[in-house]
Amino acid sequence: GATLFVLLQQIILIDVAYNWNEDWVDRADQADRMDYGSGANWLHAIVATCVAFYVAACAGIWILYQNFTGCPENTWIITLTMLGVLGLTAIQLSGQEGSLLTSSVMSLYSVYLAYSMVSKNPNASCNPQLGSNDVWSIVI
Numbered sequence: 001g002a003t004l005f006v007l008l009q010q011i012i013l014i015d016v017a018y019n020w021n022e023d024w025v026d027r028a029d030q031a032d033r034m035d036y037g038s039g040a041n042w043l044h045a046i047v048a049t050c051v052a053f054y055v056a057a058c059a060g061i062w063i064l065y066q067n068f069t070g071c072p073e074n075t076w077i078i079t080l081t082m083l084g085v086l087g088l089t090a091i092q093l094s095g096q097e098g099s100l101l102t103s104s105v106m107s108l109y110s111v112y113l114a115y116s117m118v119s120k121n122p123n124a125s126c127n128p129q130l131g132s133n134d135v136w137s138i139v140i
Contacts, residue, residue, distance in 0.1 A: 006113070013109055017102035021046060024101075046101055053104035057085055060111035068118040071126035081114040 024046050028039030061082050068074045085107040092103035121127040 010106070010109070013105055014102060017105040018099055021099045021101040050100045050104040053101075053108045057104070057107040057111045060108070060115065061085070064111070064114060064118060067128055068121075068126070070128070071121070071123060074118045074121060074126050077114055077117050081110050084110055 024042045028042035031039035031042060061078060064078045064081075065075075068078065088106055088110070089100075089103045092098045093100065119127065119129055122130070124130050
């Protein structure tokens, strides 16, 4: 059941990200038709959003390495997430219809899933958050 739920979430996120990217590219094209060069702002917004998402994903991976590398299984999950982000981005950019926005959204989601996995580890030596009543870790 949980695997199906995560797969459905990924399909929905990919669809939303593709539609988001397509919408902003269409807006850039429409603005360029009215006044050449005016659509650049939409394209800059796409790049800025991608950069923000990748910075957040990298920061998330760094925070995970800082806080959850007490056990080999946590390090393995975090490393696989980092390699997955790099691989996902490379595959997405190698195709004809690549969308950096889609891969940045999925990269951020992958880091969230990695955090979800390592923060639920019941071994106290692997999980520094175990037993704490931290509101933010409960909310996330």
